[in-house]
Amino acid sequence: MNDTLKYAYYPGCSLHASAGEYDLSTRELFSALGISLTEVPDWFCCGATPAHNVDELLSLSLCAKNLELAEQVEGDLAVACASCFSRLKFTQHTLEENATKRKQVEKAIDAPVKLDGKVKHLLEILAKDLGLERLAASVSKPLAGLKVACYYGCLLTRPTDVPNLDCPEAPTIMERVVEASGAETVAWTHRLECCGANFTLSRPGVVLQLTNAILDSAKAAGADCIMVGCPLCHGNLDIRQKEIENVYSAEYNLPVFYLTQLVGLSVGLAPDQLGLNAMIVNPTPLLKEKGLL
Amino acid sequence: MKKKKMLLSQETMDTGFIRKVETLSDTSVRSCFQCGKCSAGCPMATFMEHPPNRVMRLLQLGQWQRVLAGRSIWYCASCETCSTRCPNKVHLASIMDALRKLSWDAEGPSKESYVQLANKLFLQNISSYGRQYEMRLAAVFNVKSGQFLKDMMLGPKLFAKGKLKMFQRKNKNLTEIQKIFSRIEEMRKKGEAL
Structure with a gap:
């Protein structure tokens, strides 16, 4: 096909810090698939949960300004972080529906609000824009025998009418993407449950309780690993996994991959191109056992 | 209760x-x-x-x-x-x-202070840097909430994995971001927004 897919890219704060491997693997995977990503120049924080929690107008204004910055780059806006994705989509949705809020935001950013640009999560680009057939055709090292628990968390699919990525109660987009990479997926109970997200800072006890239930469910379903599309879910499930095992006297040892890392492996990218060494739960023994390294 | x-x-x-x-x-x-x-x-x-x-x-x-x-x-x-x-x-x-x-x-009549503190620090990071500075967020939270040792064991591990950035460059759009904060404050003073 001669139409090259081109996107403006909004990595979000986490991808420039604690989720560096998500940024790295996204860039490497998209370049391997021939999809062009151009980072939005000097993008800034979308406000995430804390901003809309206490000041919706601030949250909408920060996102509207970022959407304006993204206009400088050709193509739809590709977003990796589920939280940034949700905030940007919420902003478009709210400002389209509510004229008063739109006027307030225009005053706050001192510019007209532009809502025509499309905001897309990486999953959407892989499953719909590139398409599962083309994705499957790029696979050179199928993830055969790897049982993956796809974890959506909250913000990729909820609420109805806002992210419009997939069905909010029974989504399949993650499963379809990783199955196109040759992996098996497991059916499990907690794929849409909340991990506690940013309570990791203020109330980590809450996060431990919620993530323990998630890890327990994935393990019980026979998963070898978990796949996520959100740096906060990743932080809570991967970075805190040892602590969860200690507190709840459990043994999970479930590596937590970003979707771009697993798909990246299947198209033949090397571990250092995918930042596998940045994962806290070491995935090497599992990948060696399955003959994927 | x-x-x-x-x-x-x-x-x-x-x-x-x-x-x-x-x-x-x-x-x-x-x-x-x-x-x-x-x-x-x-x-x-x-x-x-x-x-x-x-x-x-x-x-x-x-x-x-x-x-x-x-x-x-x-x-x-x-x-x-x-x-x-x-x-x-x-x-x-x-x-x-x-x-x-x-x-x-209403300056938080609620009993829950940790979540409010975390939110406050998060927003302060946006107005001072333009982006989140996770390392500072966690460090200042621990000091201000008096939990000096909270998650101390995670620090070295994250640092070794390159997940903690010690320094944060200020965003080039910082003035514009700060203007958004002050315009909103002004609108509220004038009663143009809740």
């Missing part, structure tokens, strides 16, 4: 407050008919003294002081499950946002 008697009368029904919440959240407080689906699906309900459906009922009855004084609104994770499942299309997650804002503006 000691059970307090709740007196209901025309005087205790503060419809002005309900209207403020409805304007901020763009959803109807009055549509809730107590089916309880929100609380059934809420991952945080076990941590709340008033589960989401009871927050709604208290609001309808004008008992908003009890809601703002409690922890429930600060324990909402904004997971959007309630808004997704409400049969009456009440966007409860947005109502929680509105309630937190009104509590925040």
Whole structure:
């Protein structure tokens, strides 16, 4: 096909810090698939949960300004972080529906609000824009025998009418993407449950309780690993996994991959191109056992 | 918790407050008919003294002081499950946002201080750097909340994995970001926004 897919890219704060491997693997995977990503120049924080929690107008204004910055780059806006994705989509949705809020935001950013640009999560680009057939055709090292628990968390699919990525109660987009990479997926109970997200800072006890239930469910379903599309879910499930095992006297040892890392492996990218060494739960023994390294 | 008697009368029904919440959240407080689906699906309900459906009922009855004084609104994770499942299309997650804002503006009569502190530091990072500075966020939170050793064991591990950035460059759009903060403040002073 001669139409090259081109996107403006909004990595979000986490991808420039604690989720560096998500940024790295996204860039490497998209370049391997021939999809062009151009980072939005000097993008800034979308406000995430804390901003809309206490000041919706601030949250909408920060996102509207970022959407304006993204206009400088050709193509739809590709977003990796589920939280940034949700905030940007919420902003478009709210400002389209509510004229008063739109006027307030225009005053706050001192510019007209532009809502025509499309905001897309990486999953959407892989499953719909590139398409599962083309994705499957790029696979050179199928993830055969790897049982993956796809974890959506909250913000990729909820609420109805806002992210419009997939069905909010029974989504399949993650499963379809990783199955196109040759992996098996497991059916499990907690794929849409909340991990506690940013309570990791203020109330980590809450996060431990919620993530323990998630890890327990994935393990019980026979998963070898978990796949996520959100740096906060990743932080809570991967970075805190040892602590969860200690507190709840459990043994999970479930590596937590970003979707771009697993798909990246299947198209033949090397571990250092995918930042596998940045994962806290070491995935090497599992990948060696399955003959994927 | 000691059970307090709740007196209901025309005087205790503060419809002005309900209207403020409805304007901020763009959803109807009055549509809730107590089916309880929100609380059934809420991952945080076990941590709340008033589960989401009871927050709604208290609001309808004008008992908003009890809601703002409690922890429930600060324990909402904004997971959007309630808004997704409400049969009456009440966007409860947005109502929680509105309630937190009104509590925040009243300088937090709530007992829950850690979540508010984390939010405050997060927003301060945006106005000082333009982007999140995770390392500073965690360090300042620990100092200000008096939990000096919280997550200390994670630090070296994260550092070794390159997950902690020691320094944060200021964003080139910082002046523009700060202007957004000050324009909003000005609009509120003039009464042009809630």
